[in-house]
Amino acid sequence: MVFAIDRESMRFVYANDGACELIGCDRHQLMTMSPHELLLTDAETLASQYDEVIEAGGITTESRSRTYDGRETIVELHRQAQLVDGRWMIVSVVNDIIKRKRAEFTRDRMSRMYASLGATNEAILRATTPDDLYEQVCEAALTGGGMLIACIMRVTADASRLTVTATAGVNGAVARDLTVPLDPSHPEGRGLVAQCFRECRQQICDDYMQDPRVAPWRNVGAKMGIRSAAAVPIVKAGETIGVMLLAADHPRAFDEEGVGLLNRMVDNVVFALENLEHEAQRKAGEKHIEFLATHDSLTHLPNRTLFNQSLSMAIESARRYRRSFALLFIDLDRFKTINDSLGHEAGDQLLIQIAERLSLAVRASDMVARIGGDEFVILVNDIQQPEDAAKLARTILSKILEPVELQGQEYRITTSIGIAIYPDDALDASSLLKHADMAMYRAKEEGKNTFEFYSAQLESRSLKRIKLENHLRQALEHDEFELAYQAKISLENEQIIGVEALLRWHSAELGEVTPTQFLPLAEEIGLIIPIGRWVLQTACEQNMAWQRQGIPPLRMAVNLSPMQFADHQLVSHLESVLERTGMPASLLELEITETAVMHDVGRALELLAQIKRLGVYISIDDFGTGYSSLTQLRDLPVDSLKIDRSFVRDLSSNITDQSIARAIITMGKNLSLNVIAEGVETAEQQSFLREQHCDDMQGYYFSRPGSHTAFADLVRSHRVRKAL
Numbered sequence: 001m002v003f004a005i006d007r008e009s010m011r012f013v014y015a016n017d018g019a020c021e022l023i024g025c026d027r028h029q030l031m032t033m034s035p036h037e038l039l040l041t042d043a044e045t046l047a048s049q050y051d052e053v054i055e056a057g058g059i060t061t062e063s064r065s066r067t068y069d070g071r072e073t074i075v076e077l078h079r080q081a082q083l084v085d086g087r088w089m090i091v092s093v094v095n096d097i098i099k100r101k102r103a104e105f106t107r108d109r110m111s112r113m114y115a116s117l118g119a120t121n122e123a124i125l126r127a128t129t130p131d132d133l134y135e136q137v138c139e140a141a142l143t144g145g146g147m148l149i150a151c152i153m154r155v156t157a158d159a160s161r162l163t164v165t166a167t168a169g170v171n172g173a174v175a176r177d178l179t180v181p182l183d184p185s186h187p188e189g190r191g192l193v194a195q196c197f198r199e200c201r202q203q204i205c206d207d208y209m210q211d212p213r214v215a216p217w218r219n220v221g222a223k224m225g226i227r228s229a230a231a232v233p234i235v236k237a238g239e240t241i242g243v244m245l246l247a248a249d250h251p252r253a254f255d256e257e258g259v260g261l262l263n264r265m266v267d268n269v270v271f272a273l274e275n276l277e278h279e280a281q282r283k284a285g286e287k288h289i290e291f292l293a294t295h296d297s298l299t300h301l302p303n304r305t306l307f308n309q310s311l312s313m314a315i316e317s318a319r320r321y322r323r324s325f326a327l328l329f330i331d332l333d334r335f336k337t338i339n340d341s342l343g344h345e346a347g348d349q350l351l352i353q354i355a356e357r358l359s360l361a362v363r364a365s366d367m368v369a370r371i372g373g374d375e376f377v378i379l380v381n382d383i384q385q386p387e388d389a390a391k392l393a394r395t396i397l398s399k400i401l402e403p404v405e406l407q408g409q410e411y412r413i414t415t416s417i418g419i420a421i422y423p424d425d426a427l428d429a430s431s432l433l434k435h436a437d438m439a440m441y442r443a444k445e446e447g448k449n450t451f452e453f454y455s456a457q458l459e460s461r462s463l464k465r466i467k468l469e470n471h472l473r474q475a476l477e478h479d480e481f482e483l484a485y486q487a488k489i490s491l492e493n494e495q496i497i498g499v500e501a502l503l504r505w506h507s508a509e510l511g512e513v514t515p516t517q518f519l520p521l522a523e524e525i526g527l528i529i530p531i532g533r534w535v536l537q538t539a540c541e542q543n544m545a546w547q548r549q550g551i552p553p554l555r556m557a558v559n560l561s562p563m564q565f566a567d568h569q570l571v572s573h574l575e576s577v578l579e580r581t582g583m584p585a586s587l588l589e590l591e592i593t594e595t596a597v598m599h600d601v602g603r604a605l606e607l608l609a610q611i612k613r614l615g616v617y618i619s620i621d622d623f624g625t626g627y628s629s630l631t632q633l634r635d636l637p638v639d640s641l642k643i644d645r646s647f648v649r650d651l652s653s654n655i656t657d658q659s660i661a662r663a664i665i666t667m668g669k670n671l672s673l674n675v676i677a678e679g680v681e682t683a684e685q686q687s688f689l690r691e692q693h694c695d696d697m698q699g700y701y702f703s704r705p706g707s708h709t710a711f712a713d714l715v716r717s718h719r720v721r722k723a724l
């Protein structure tokens, strides 16, 4: 393609066919045009370029150019100056290099896109969270791909919209606030991005100003300078979760290869997302395992392991900063009874409720942990004085005492708390815990539902208790138990109307241990169940043995502890003992304390009815100490009330005791119950009771508890009212 231009007139003087073809017109039309019009410049600029050519002799340049109909192209110009008849002619050999230029441009862009893909891969390696990943990928796509805007949108939870999760670019801030509705009935929901999401297919817009799909977004896009855009769906595990949008400042920025790269970029993002999720799951799994190792699975409180660690740290910190802290050792009273009587599920529910109450009672800086069945500890950091710990203990006692609902019924639970203070009571973790534990036992001994501070005297007491427990555990096996028998007498005619079996322990190591010393411990550690069964079996066997010796049939009373009363197998055990020993059920009397019955009246009613159906006689022992109401008493299927010893002791002098005893007798009579007074030691007590029409009595005044032979002798020498 050759043109010749007269420098002086700045007009074409020659154009070959190729030149005409390049410009897209015939020679005549070409000759009417000015060269600067075709080269998209002005006449002066072109003239000075020609002057340079004249000076240099020849110059090769590239220039923008246009065709006759206005299409733009790029040409390479080899210009030479020739003097023809004294006039400078500029001869231009022109090549249309637009295709080459486009290829170069595409190559450049592709290499930038590959660079961008590389950069996203790096971003993927660096990212630690999905949000972090999105931000880094947008940044990499923008800088590497030479884009105007890169943006990642995620679908909202209700799947109604796409919102911008990450964006990069000059107009990133504007893009960040964009929301794309997915409903196509909404004009903005018919745009490129929404369509891409809905159809789960990439969407390319070569000319943002012309494409009808982007009409609702055109103003926004124009403000940002967008001329072309590509949207690619982000699909994870078969589900479209969002869209990646790239926008360029020139038209047709996304050819097939470029879009292919964009897709790969998105694939990498999805791969990274899945990796991050696996990593997050692994970390969550690790965390969960760590939680399980350091927390109690029932209450979710820290367990002994974590507590021990925290206790060591508390000691270390208190030592360094010369501070005090308290350790509260909390043990529920009679938890075993609840667990045995209501079942483990109720026991678990109770522990969960207790854990919640304890957690609510402490400050955020304190730690509540469960270190055993019904054992909880609280680390009370930074106390000014022991009273601070006492205050918390009081709060806990009252919180625990609030009614607990188990299996649809309300119960009142109490707890015993032991307190040890660092550094006063111990300097190391295990001693501190041991001392708080000892103080807790002291609180139990003090009648439960209370708290005690550790003191050095407690230590020797606690050692004694451990010794007692060890020997008690072997007492049954070593045959160290025995029963003593005490007569029950009619106040009307002083006939022996029955006998009570009382447990005695002759320990080979400890000597005589009284029931009041070992029975509470046996109850606490659950040994009362096998011991109680032994008592029942032995008492029934003895009664039958006496009969074989010619002693008239007598009613044999056996004491039932609260835990025995809560034992689910009580009734079946009674049946089997009666069957084994052959003793008629009517000869068996069970003495159950008023407090054990009143602890759970509903269950007591049911259980007593079952026992009654066997034909067993039932007495409420220690009556007057358990606050039963007349109504409750009326409903209980019992036969007898036993006035507690404490009201009998001072009967002759104490007017209050007299009125109580009188009231119990009247109450019993009104309910047609037999009334017996225990602990009768004097003639005055006996007279008073007789005057009040009390039915029977039991006490040293008539006979002390004695061996089976002593009791047999007593019966032989005395009048007896046969029970059968």
Ligand SMILES: Nc1nc2c(ncn2[C@@H]2O[C@H](COP(=O)(O)O[C@H]3[C@@H](O)[C@H](n4cnc5c(=O)[nH]c(N)nc54)O[C@@H]3COP(=O)(O)O)[C@@H](O)[C@H]2O)c(=O)[nH]1
Residues within 6 Å of the ligand: 486, 500, 501, 502, 503, 514, 515, 516, 519, 532, 535, 559, 560, 561, 591, 621, 622, 645, 678, 679, 680, 681, 698, 699, 700, 701, 705
């Ligand atoms: N669950 C079980 N409890 C039992 C069993 N054996 C006894 N016990 C209970 O232990 C408590 C103390 O019993 P013990 O030391 O045997 O005292 C009994 C009598 O010895 C005593 N008693 C009898 N008469 C008098 C008296 O005139 N004065 C006086 N100071 N004490 C006297 O009273 C106890 C009998 O009490 P009770 O059972 O309430 O009738 C005691 O609570 C026993 O119940 C057992 O096998 N299982």
